[in-house]
Amino acid sequence: MKERREIIVKWMLIGISFLFFIIMLVLPLLEVIVRALADGWDSYCNAISADHTLSALKVTLIATVIALAVNTVFGLAAAWALTKFDFFGRNVLSTLIDIPFSISPVIAGLAFIMTFGRSGWMAPVLDWINQTLGTDIALVFSVPGVVLATIFVTFPFVSREIIPILYAQGSDEEEAAALMGAKGFTIFRKITFPHIKWGLLYGMILCTARAFGEFGAVYAISKTRGETFTLPLEIDALYMTGSADSITQAFAVSSLLVAMAVVILIGKNIVEYYGRKRK
Amino acid sequence: MYVEMRKICKKFGDYEAAKSIDFGIEKGKMAALLGPSGSGKTTILRILAGLEKQDSGDVIIEGRVVNDIPASKRGIGFVFQNYALFRYMTVYDNIAFGLKVQKADKHQMKERVNEMISLIGLEGLEKRYPDQLSGGQRQRVAFARAIVPNPQLLLLDEPFAAIDAKVRKELRAWLKEMIEKVGITSIFVTHDQDEAVELADDIIIINEGNLEQMGSPVSIYKHPETPFVAHFIGTSNTLDNLSGFKGFEGIEAGKKVIIRPEFVEVFKNDNQRFKNLMDATEEGIIKKIAFRGSYLELTMLVNGVLLTTTRSLERRSVSVGEKMRVLLHRVYLFDDTNAEMRAEIYKNELLKGVDIEML
Numbered sequence: 001m002k003e004r005r006e007i008i009v010k011w012m013l014i015g016i017s018f019l020f021f022i023i024m025l026v027l028p029l030l031e032v033i034v035r036a037l038a039d040g041w042d043s044y045c046n047a048i049s050a051d052h053t054l055s056a057l058k059v060t061l062i063a064t065v066i067a068l069a070v071n072t073v074f075g076l077a078a079a080w081a082l083t084k085f086d087f088f089g090r091n092v093l094s095t096l097i098d099i100p101f102s103i104s105p106v107i108a109g110l111a112f113i114m115t116f117g118r119s120g121w122m123a124p125v126l127d128w129i130n131q132t133l134g135t136d137i138a139l140v141f142s143v144p145g146v147v148l149a150t151i152f153v154t155f156p157f158v159s160r161e162i163i164p165i166l167y168a169q170g171s172d173e174e175e176a177a178a179l180m181g182a183k184g185f186t187i188f189r190k191i192t193f194p195h196i197k198w199g200l201l202y203g204m205i206l207c208t209a210r211a212f213g214e215f216g217a218v219y220a221i222s223k224t225r226g227e228t229f230t231l232p233l234e235i236d237a238l239y240m241t242g243s244a245d246s247i248t249q250a251f252a253v254s255s256l257l258v259a260m261a262v263v264i265l266i267g268k269n270i271v272e273y274y275g276r277k278r279k
Numbered sequence: 280m281y282v283e284m285r286k287i288c289k290k291f292g293d294y295e296a297a298k299s300i301d302f303g304i305e306k307g308k309m310a311a312l313l314g315p316s317g318s319g320k321t322t323i324l325r326i327l328a329g330l331e332k333q334d335s336g337d338v339i340i341e342g343r344v345v346n347d348i349p350a351s352k353r354g355i356g357f358v359f360q361n362y363a364l365f366r367y368m369t370v371y372d373n374i375a376f377g378l379k380v381q382k383a384d385k386h387q388m389k390e391r392v393n394e395m396i397s398l399i400g401l402e403g404l405e406k407r408y409p410d411q412l413s414g415g416q417r418q419r420v421a422f423a424r425a426i427v428p429n430p431q432l433l434l435l436d437e438p439f440a441a442i443d444a445k446v447r448k449e450l451r452a453w454l455k456e457m458i459e460k461v462g463i464t465s466i467f468v469t470h471d472q473d474e475a476v477e478l479a480d481d482i483i484i485i486n487e488g489n490l491e492q493m494g495s496p497v498s499i500y501k502h503p504e505t506p507f508v509a510h511f512i513g514t515s516n517t518l519d520n521l522s523g524f525k526g527f528e529g530i531e532a533g534k535k536v537i538i539r540p541e542f543v544e545v546f547k548n549d550n551q552r553f554k555n556l557m558d559a560t561e562e563g564i565i566k567k568i569a570f571r572g573s574y575l576e577l578t579m580l581v582n583g584v585l586l587t588t589t590r591s592l593e594r595r596s597v598s599v600g601e602k603m604r605v606l607l608h609r610v611y612l613f614d615d616t617n618a619e620m621r622a623e624i625y626k627n628e629l630l631k632g633v634d635i636e637m638l
């Protein structure tokens with residue numbers, strides 16, 4: 001009796017999960033592909049090679065690569081500081097790292113405008129830097145702004161992945177290495193890094209995925225289509241135009257993002273697989 | 280003295296983990312830091328190694344104050360409480376690490392590492408990772424890793440704690456042999472007195488950050504200087520007073536009494552060996568008999584208090600409820616209102632002139 005009930009429960013749960021999965025994820029994604037190809041292959045190719053699309057792809061890639069690099073370095077530094085040292089303000093820092101998770105990205109974008117925009121309090125500083133260096137950097141409504149916003153929203157991914165690993169590992173092995181005369185960087189390279197390798201990679205993948213897809217924060221800070229628009233913004237713009245053509249184009253561009261996501265997903269699974277195997 | 284700690288104090292926040300610790304160990308000796316959990320043993324060892332900085336006091340190694348010398352320059356090998364082997368390195372790389380960071384000559388390094396591996400008897404396991412080793416094998420690797428750069432002093436933090444009881448005995452003997460072979464001065468932490476007694480030339484007893492007593496295993500056992508040591512070493516009963524016991528009437532009121540099993544002699548009424556001492560005995564009833572492998576442990580009810588003693592299996596058999604003669608020949612006395620007071624031995628007054636050890 002009991003066994004039969006368990007089997008029913010098992011298949012019901014599996015059925016519900018699959019149903020949910022298909023309705024919420026697979027069908028909409030298939031819809032994207034179908035719609036993207038609605039006007040045929042040629043117009044699909046045209047849509048994804050349009051100037052605006054290529055520009056958006058470029059901005060997205062730039063923002064992602066820079067955000068990834070910056071967050072990897074700072075994420076490592078922050079995780080290290082939080083787990084290996086005891087200092088005043090440690091809890092505050094630990095909480096601050098999570099802020100991007102807990103506040104809406106739009107607010108982050110607006111905050112950037114308020115800080116670095118024409119009337120923001122950082123504007124004079126920026127002007128001064130531009131004057132002394134002879135540069136022309138603008139942080140609002142420009143690509144650097146998009147990059148900054150992307151960095152902001154993806155900051156926690158790397159550090160949050162490795163902090164638990166560093167905590168769990170403790171500092172015994174590093175102490176042992178230091179006692180034998182190993183220097184800081186050797187210790188990191190030979191002792192610490194092998195521990196956090198997979199976690200770090202996993203965090204980087206999550207960071208990349210989020211950077212590709214970020215909309216809110218970038219939306220607030222990027223206003224020029226064809227120049228500072230990222231892929232999600234471009235898709236939104238095409239869709240909002242509302243003509244049958246542009247909606248199909250919107251789906252075509254979307255399929256690009258979906259393809260990038262699939263690649264990341266595969267990468268994530270590989271990393272997870274090897275990460276588990278090494279345990 | 281080869282290694283010395285002078286008036287070492289260490290606080291963690293408000294908590295005093297080491298309160299003016301003072302001791303010295305001679306070259307080539309093996310010392311045990313013995314004490315209950317949380318007493319400060321690891322802290323003392325870490326200060327010696329330079330992994331922790333003392334608030335005040337000096338650490339002296341080979342006549343040199345090493346307070347400001349970093350851990351890696353003190354010439355110390357350290358075996359961590361849970362070994363802290365490098366998980367992502369093979370046995371070989373673990374042992375070679377200390378030589379690698381010193382940029383030792385490749386050829387010599389290989390020779391030395393292989394020599395260590397055969398010393399610890401792990402030939403053939405060089406390519407294994409720590410998680411593919413048994414607890415005992417890991418401990419051997421940790422030992423080899425610590426001594427491969429030829430340190431002058433070896434510190435071991437609970438080297439046997441993570442190993443099950445049976446293997447532990449073997450490893451103890453193994454470690455003692457190894458340390459004698461290498462001829463290195465060593466200090467190990469333990470909270471197991473058997474381990475300390477079996478391995479150490481000197482035992483240093485630590486309690487709540489205080490050094491209670493230091494001495495050879497025998498002297499610590501025979502002449503405990505503080506109530507804590509009297510209580511901690513061996514098994515013992517503590518009583519508030521000994522009223523009703525013949526020969527102990529002279530004990531000052533307020534003093535507490537510690538009785539070890541060895542202080543209690545139990546025999547049958549018709550015992551020949553003790554027949555001259557019958558006047559000094561009390562009557563006791565056997566309440567419990569526990570078999571302890573090679574002897575019996577008897578719990579006796581005497582004058583309203585319970586005393587524990589041991590009985591050889593070679594003697595006549597006894598049973599629960601049996602009336603026996605109980606001879607209490609000595610006790611430890613201490614004043615627990617005064618921690619400074621040393622523990623003292625009080626002999627049964629009726630046994631004046633009798634050498635109980637001769638019987």
Ligand SMILES: Nc1ncnc2c1ncn2[C@@H]1O[C@H](COP(=O)(O)OP(=O)(O)OP(=O)(O)O)[C@@H](O)[C@H]1O
Pocket residue numbers: 291292294296314315316317318319320321322323470
């Ligand atoms: N880094 C630290 N910060 C705060 N308190 C500490 C620290 N290290 C140790 N202590 C405290 O100091 C006391 C002594 O600790 P220690 O580790 O030296 O004990 P121990 O004798 O080695 O105990 P065990 O046998 O359990 O290993 C303990 O009460 C512990 O809580």
Ligand SMILES: [Mg+2]
Pocket residue numbers: 320321322360436
């Ligand atoms: Mg300890």
